[in-house]
Amino acid sequence: MTAPGTRGRAFVYGDNVDTDMLAPGLYMKFGIAEIAKHCLEAIDPDFAKTVRPGDVVVGGENFGMGSSREQAVMALRELGVRTVIAKSFAGLFFRNCVNLGVAPLVCAHAGEIAAGDALDADPLAGTIRNARTGAVYPCEALPAHLLAMLEDGGLMPHLEKKLKRGAA
């Protein structure tokens, strides 16, 4: 997950960014490296070429609607995106994000973020600081069990820890 203080540039999109944009069906039979090259190409052909580790994707309402394919999250993670900010998320995509250690931050102020803004996102504190404007946006608090999962890096490392503890 995003280490506190990590700064990333904002890539800003609108409402209803869907899973087929994030992980197009035509490439789903391939590994994640290939799928990631086509991430968001239907709405931003330059995204996969220009995004850098630590950058942040920002959407409007219902981000991630559509399929259960978690390659939609994995493609972003493959490209180094560890935080997604939106006014609201599709429920299934939201779960997939946490399961894969990518922080989904629900933020009513997502619309105030402009493309290229430098953002400091802190999922644990539930805040986003916009370095361009100086504004600090509060996010909806994640429930404790999901914060714990995010802190462990996702569901699998979280379960590994739990199973080990159970066996000990």
Place this chain on the structure above:
Amino acid sequence: MASTLALKILARASGVPALRQGEIATCKVDLAMMHDSGGPRRVKPMLEKLGVGVWDPSKIVLVTDHYVPAVDAESAAILDLTRKWAAANGIARFHDMQGICHVILPENGYLKPGMFAVGGDSHSPTGGAFGAYMFGIGATEMAGVLATGEIWVRAPGTHLVRWTGALGKGVSAKDIMLKLCRAMTLSAVKYDVVEFAGPAIEKLPMIERLVLANMSAELGAQTGLIAPDAVTRDFLAGKGVELADADLARWRSDPDAEFTRTWTFDAAELAPQIAAPHSPENSDAAAAHKGTRIQQAYIGACTGAKLVDLHMAAAVLKGRKVAAGTRLLIAPASQRTTTEAAADGTLATLLGAGAILLPTGCGACAGYGAGVLAEDETCLSSTARNFKGRMGHPKSRVYLGSPYSVAAAAVAGEIVDPREFLA
């Protein structure tokens, strides 16, 4: 405490007397369904890393539907891995190339009221048509379920969606859902539950009710429920599953249950609906899109290629021909669908009109299988989603409609109100 159907099922599955909206519950899974795309090829390495096997092979249903039949080395390898995993893990309920997972479950009587089930596919709410709480999850979360037999749920609110009256000729469950995508929008439900009720819903056969629950996914619902009734009981009896009166009485929302919102619509006023690119929300009466030329008409997927869907298409196509310059592709939702359509003469009608029969499976719906679109092509499809690039090239255009509407457009070469062909 008065409770919704959703909360009753979740309370049962989490072993508590009652749940309040917003509580986090850990539920025991009664059935876990996976397919070849999100299934073994993804969960196998995760389970190996955890060093655990599946918690209960008898609760798992595995289906190959996304990459069938194999067309290249990658898809063949995915199917091969799936078959080997099924054998190695003792999965008895493995349905290989028999149809789409959301249709395989009802066909085999695997779902019944009050069950708590997960599926590795976003259209898993389809199971809600039986009054089962079924929802879609990603592969990592499926690996978690396979390892532990449990999953967390936030106790949801319920949107009650009532349809009064009765559907007119040439209007179907698909039209109900396209209408709702516009009226309710895709972002209003926010992962709460949708429960369908009212006289128009009670009149629908099980196979049509599946469409309502299926496209609850488009409304952003975690699942879409229909309380079981005599229609449910008769359908399941045909599958060898007996429901007691107590099951029907138990699995319904209490009369004084609190709903997040109640929506009411009149089925008698509903015209055939078409959703324009690139969202199911862009729906309107078919007549409003009259004259839109199409190159492809597609009848396929869990949403729109079951036996009743093929019957709708045949009602339009009987004695007619697909227009020159338009192709009509039909990928039946299951092998049983194809067999039954062959036996009752439906297939002969479709083929006689010039339809091209594709293998059963998810096909072109999500751009995986045969029938994908070229740049600038336009398709009218009986599937559930028309996101940008979903059925092929990012610059192709997908309209959504009922099988009636798709068949009518195939004959006309352009979108029309299908009732023109159903006099």
